[in-house]
Amino acid sequence: MSNIGSYDERVKNFSWEIAEKELGWKPGDVINIGWHCTDRICRQGKGGKVALRWEGFTGAEKTYTYDDIRLATNTIGAFLRGLGIEPEERVCLFLDRLPELYLGFLGILKTGAVAQPLFSAFGDESLLVRLSNAGTSAVITQRKHAPKVRKILDKLPHLRHIVIVDHDGAAPLREREVAFSLEKAAPVERFDAHPTTAESPSVLHYTSGTTGMPKGVKHVHYSLVSQYLTAKWALDLREDDIYWCTADPGWVTGTSYGIIAPFALGVTQCVLDAGFSAEAWYRWIEKRRVTMWYSAPTAIRSLMKAGDEVVRKYDLSSLRHLASVGEPLNSEAVVWSEKVFGKPFYDTYWQTETGSIVISNYPGMEVRPGSMGKPFPGITGTVLDPVKGEPHPAPGKIGLVAFKFDWPARMRAYWNNPEAFEKKFRNGWYITGDRSRLDADGYFWFAGRDDDIINTAGHLVSPFEVESALLEHPAVAESAVVSKPDPINLEVVKAFVALKPGFAASKDLDLEIMNFIRKKLSPLAMPQEIEFVPALPKTRSGKIMRRLLHAKEWGQEIGDTSTLEDD
Amino acid sequence: MAEELKDIVLDYVVKEYLEDDSEPLTYDTPLISGGIVDSFSMVSLKRFLENRYRIAIPDDEATPEAFDSVNKIVSLVERFVAKK
Numbered sequence: 001m002s003n004i005g006s007y008d009e010r011v012k013n014f015s016w017e018i019a020e021k022e023l024g025w026k027p028g029d030v031i032n033i034g035w036h037c038t039d040r041i042c043r044q045g046k047g048g049k050v051a052l053r054w055e056g057f058t059g060a061e062k063t064y065t066y067d068d069i070r071l072a073t074n075t076i077g078a079f080l081r082g083l084g085i086e087p088e089e090r091v092c093l094f095l096d097r098l099p100e101l102y103l104g105f106l107g108i109l110k111t112g113a114v115a116q117p118l119f120s121a122f123g124d125e126s127l128l129v130r131l132s133n134a135g136t137s138a139v140i141t142q143r144k145h146a147p148k149v150r151k152i153l154d155k156l157p158h159l160r161h162i163v164i165v166d167h168d169g170a171a172p173l174r175e176r177e178v179a180f181s182l183e184k185a186a187p188v189e190r191f192d193a194h195p196t197t198a199e200s201p202s203v204l205h206y207t208s209g210t211t212g213m214p215k216g217v218k219h220v221h222y223s224l225v226s227q228y229l230t231a232k233w234a235l236d237l238r239e240d241d242i243y244w245c246t247a248d249p250g251w252v253t254g255t256s257y258g259i260i261a262p263f264a265l266g267v268t269q270c271v272l273d274a275g276f277s278a279e280a281w282y283r284w285i286e287k288r289r290v291t292m293w294y295s296a297p298t299a300i301r302s303l304m305k306a307g308d309e310v311v312r313k314y315d316l317s318s319l320r321h322l323a324s325v326g327e328p329l330n331s332e333a334v335v336w337s338e339k340v341f342g343k344p345f346y347d348t349y350w351q352t353e354t355g356s357i358v359i360s361n362y363p364g365m366e367v368r369p370g371s372m373g374k375p376f377p378g379i380t381g382t383v384l385d386p387v388k389g390e391p392h393p394a395p396g397k398i399g400l401v402a403f404k405f406d407w408p409a410r411m412r413a414y415w416n417n418p419e420a421f422e423k424k425f426r427n428g429w430y431i432t433g434d435r436s437r438l439d440a441d442g443y444f445w446f447a448g449r450d451d452d453i454i455n456t457a458g459h460l461v462s463p464f465e466v467e468s469a470l471l472e473h474p475a476v477a478e479s480a481v482v483s484k485p486d487p488i489n490l491e492v493v494k495a496f497v498a499l500k501p502g503f504a505a506s507k508d509l510d511l512e513i514m515n516f517i518r519k520k521l522s523p524l525a526m527p528q529e530i531e532f533v534p535a536l537p538k539t540r541s542g543k544i545m546r547r548l549l550h551a552k553e554w555g556q557e558i559g560d561t562s563t564l565e566d567d
Numbered sequence: 568m569a570e571e572l573k574d575i576v577l578d579y580v581v582k583e584y585l586e587d588d589s590e591p592l593t594y595d596t597p598l599i600s601g602g603i604v605d606s607f608s609m610v611s612l613k614r615f616l617e618n619r620y621r622i623a624i625p626d627d628e629a630t631p632e633a634f635d636s637v638n639k640i641v642s643l644v645e646r647f648v649a650k651k
Contacts, residue, residue: 057601096602121605144587275599276606277631302606306630457607507618514611515583523607 002363004233014377019229031221034110035193037263038070050268054099057274074191076107087112087194089137096120097273100165104140112194116204119250125520128152130206142166198222205252207352208462216415217352226356226409231261234360236321243269245294252352278306282314289318296326298457300333301488311340326458327490328446331369355409372444380404383438389426395438398447402429454483461525469520475503480536482550495527505532577637594638599631622647
């Protein structure tokens with residue numbers, strides 16, 4: 001029997017109070033995610049239970065019980081307070097998947113400060129934009145990534161501290177830098193978590209926008225209620241599970257379901273800090289006897305590409321339940337997973353802004369391969385007519401995926417950007433930016449983005465951000481960035497580039513521009529293909545017609561070209 | 568050729584992908600599984616090898632395993648150079 005039991009019964013009898021009661025919380029009480037994920041579990045008598053099993057790419061291993069993570073998060077919290085970090089100040093985590101990333105996240109929350117995780121592969125420009133917008137006070141990082149922070153330091157006057165977690169003394173610390181070693185620090189037994197309340201800010205994740213710079217999505221401590229219950233019902237997480245979420249906490253899946261939910265449920269989770277390879281992943285599942293595996297379609301397609309033979313080399317019989325998130329899960333992947341693992345991947349759908357799963361396929365409910373599933377109980381989702389902004393009266397028509405924005409984990413604001421927040425709503429509906437259709441039984445079927453945002457391997461990339469960075473390359477006169485189909489990553493970035501006079505297209509220039517973007521923004525934003533063109537198609541008013549280029553890449557009808565500058 | 572090739576690839580990886588160049592990198596350092604080169608960045612490394620050695624490495628051969636160290640990359644490149 002699954003945790004959710006009957007989906008229809010849960011929908012009929014739903015209240016978020018179910019989760020509130022299980023978490024021992026009622027309106028008006030203090031709620032602190034850092035405390036709930038550590039001290040609360042210890043108070044239930046589970047302090048000796050393994051909370052985290054970590055392995056690095058060199059094979060180094062670390063194991064932490066719930067009591068260990070309680071102490072570690074106390075210790076980090078006390079260190080930050082000692083630096084003078086105040087509640088609601090932003091503290092960025094710019095780390096590989098080290099234990100300090102997971103424990104630092106909860107330690108920050110215990111102090112009442114806001115955790116701002118950033119993907120460690122971000123280049124200095126991506127980092128600068130996000131730290132500037134957030135007015136970040138401290139960055140917790142490692143030697144390997146510190147040079148990127150140093151490079152932009154003079155543009156960040158509000159950044160008071162750079163905490164290096166693996167300083168070895170080989171080189172002296174520099175301006176504003178301070179060393180902190182979790183292993184060497186004296187454990188702090190007693191630490192009073194800040195008495196945050198439901199609406200106190202907790203986490204700031206950045207997401208790409210169609211126009212303008214990335215937006216900081218502000219979440220609050222009450223998000224715990226959604227994250228806890230969705231992990232329990234949609235992911236079917238159970239107390240005796242060995243759980244592996246493959247997402248990096250630089251992105252929202254890696255915090256909502258890679259830190260908060262599993263620890264709040266008191267499960268044992270595993271973290272593998274190593275690059276992707278099918279052999280390494282299967283070895284990890286076998287070694288750790290993983291029972292619940294939450295991954296992404298790109299990873300699943302990469303595993304499919306590695307073939308069935310490699311699967312048979314490992315004992316994966318521990319797997320009990322599989323789920324997926326980040327991009328549409330194609331039906332072939334669902335069918336393949338049933339063939340090789342004996343069970344399907346259950347697709348889940350949500351966004352940085354939703355904070356927790358909002359649509360899902362549920363254990364015990366029929367999985368329709370290729371479908372996103374049905375709304376989580378208590379959440380009202382629909383497909384809006386894009387013209388009228390009202391729900392389509394009958395199923396089958398493609399429209400905008402929209403929700404009544406009223407569950408605990410929903411974002412509360414875009415940081416310093418109320419105009420962008422307002423634009424996300426229409427007639428009382430939150431507009432996700434995705435398109436889908438509903439079938440007669442209430443299942444959602446993904447149909448694509450409603451904007452120019454590129455979804456590559458489950459991560460959103462803004463064409464605007466890439467185009468802006470391209471213009472900083474000395475050879476680039478103008479550019480247009482679109483998605484192009486990719487069999488593994490769903491979409492990848494493609495750039496059309498017109499060069500300045502005096503520059504000639506060449507393979508070396510192509511590679512130079514690719515690396516320029518990779519280092520400035522991130523490997524995800526790097527164009528995997530650059531097409532040099534004499535000029536870009538524009539409207540008569542001079543606006544680049546990205547739509548035409550997109551249609552060409554996807555083999556679609558070009559549509560109306562009557563406004564083209566030069567037919 | 569192998570020794571020269573090894574040094575060229577090693578220098579390129581250090582220059583382009585290593586954020587902290589004080590970290591030692593050897594011919595056997597795991598690049599992909601060690602998180603130095605991710606699957607997206609692998610595309611630019613592949614492009615460098617193709618441009619420099621005028622070869623075409625099919626996507627099926629450009630696997631994380633085949634790119635996981637300088638030594639493995641050199642074996643791959645040598646195989647395609649020999650086919651020319």
